[in-house]
Amino acid sequence: MLNEDNQDLFDIRRLALLVEVVEQGSITAAADLMMYTPSAVSQQMRKLEQEVGQPLLNRRSRGVAPTEAGQLLAGHARKIIGQMRAAQSDLDQIAGLGRGSLTVGTFPTLAGSFLPVVIRAFKKRYPAIGLSVRSARFDELVSDLEAGVTGLCLLWDYPWNRFSDDSIRVTEVFQESTVILVARGHRLADRDEVRMEELRTESWIVRAEAHPVVEVLQRSAHDAGFEPTIGFLANDYQEAQAMVSVGMGVAMVPKTAVALQHPDVRVISLGDAAPMRRVFLAQRQDKIYAPAEVAFQSTLLEIARDHHEDYL
Template identity: 30%
Template sequence: MDPRRLLIFDTVVKNHSIGAAARELGWTQPAVSQHLSALEKETGMQLLLRSSGGVTPTEAGTRLAVHAAQIAKTMKAATTEMEDIVALKKGRVRFTTFPSAAAVLLPPTLAEMTERHPGIALSFNEMEPPEAIAGIAANTIDVAMIFRYPDTKLDDEGRLEWTPILEDQVRLVLPKDHPLAQKEHLSLSDFAEDEWIAGCERCSANLMCAADAAGFTPRVRYSTDDSTVVQRLITHGTGIALMSDVSLESAPNHDVVVRTVDGVPSRTIGIVNRPGAMKIPAISEFAGILCHQAAHHGSAISPCSGPASPLT
């Protein structure tokens, strides 16, 4: 049976009148009558008894009216729920990002999203970019904020969308008593003889690439992706490191010297999602708030104003 005809039938039964039902539906009376005739043909039974005083359901019509009312109720509930999703009264956003971005950008984003749209269910799990990409691809994460260096490739198949939002400058971090801490102009090659503290796999690769371009291989003594630990090691004179602005902001330390060095590429922070995800109201709203918060840090890249591109 055509569910549309059942909804029309439900309206007629509740109004006890084809004319009244037609007015409620915004249809003509002949159009409603045609659908009722088609429904009776579908069921093979007389469903309504017509008289000058209106219509009365037959036994079969009474039984069918029960089911029609249930369908009408379900359709109304479905319509209301869809309207609530569009109006951001309901929805879900499963988010992930890497530790330093979580410390700097996540708290204000969650607070603003919750204040604006308390009915949206938010969840967060901290992940490094490769795990975040896998979560997006597996549909266990809706939106991820990741970082990438110029040569980073995280999704060779181009299955996901990438929207850059922030240039995160990478700086050289030294102990205050380093001989070159106050030198006016620095290049990475000045530190070829120093011992280094490396970060995560992608950050370590960036260090190696930059050092190679500067003509040396860094002597990596320690490896940790904890921004606080890196700076504590530096203050105790155990090495030097490259750290991004967001990483430095996530763990402020006034006992180190932060310098800009030629030849060190910045990294880009951006949003990754499945194609079409930004058409989902809750996800789009969350991403917009995240971009707005990111604009207060580093060099914003016209936050979320341009179209997303395939992640390659």
């Protein structure tokens, strides 16, 4: 029987832990699977045993085994957990997460690095939602968002030129550093970190068409006391890496630009002096966010938390 002080329903999280402990035959294994510490799992099992009023697990030198009561309760718990998952699925359907479509705007650098990880996770969680991605330049992305072509979009800015628009809500996704690219045979190729002052005599490979990374380079060079010499205008970062790899110059790029790194290029940190780029999610302020948009944002921010160190 339940203790008189615990006549209410069991804690669903403890029941889920019990199922995993029984199935894994080990508190440690269950803790790893459920992302708890073993001591936390042991504590929750003791509390569940107190609620039940009898032992649920036999502790052994190597693992645990359920008592008769533990086996019985685990069987009921499996049914309860299955019903809870079914209930969540039904609620998601009502909320629109089991159908519909979503269009997301992004810029090329992110589309070739971080975003595919997010898309993979989102499609796995919400396979019935039709997801489209539109990659474009900054101004086009903002126009598409304002016109409703996209439900949300990913943008970027730097501290000296923060994006500001009262009609658009901004949520930071992550900060990424700026790095230096040199050829493997370059005099600095064995270094993990370099100062801008050491690069004053270099020829620089930059993006063409007044790309914003040119301003990042100029600001960093001016702070270091020199005017950068531009040796090559590249149409994209892959072309920039190719030119760096054959010794045509060095380059300054955001770290996501080298997610696919050229084998003959070395990536070197600028340390604390590295300009930081903010990547953020933009949404219109004047609309009610669709369930699919909320779900995508949640997935996006979760993945960003897991991977933020990759871009520092």
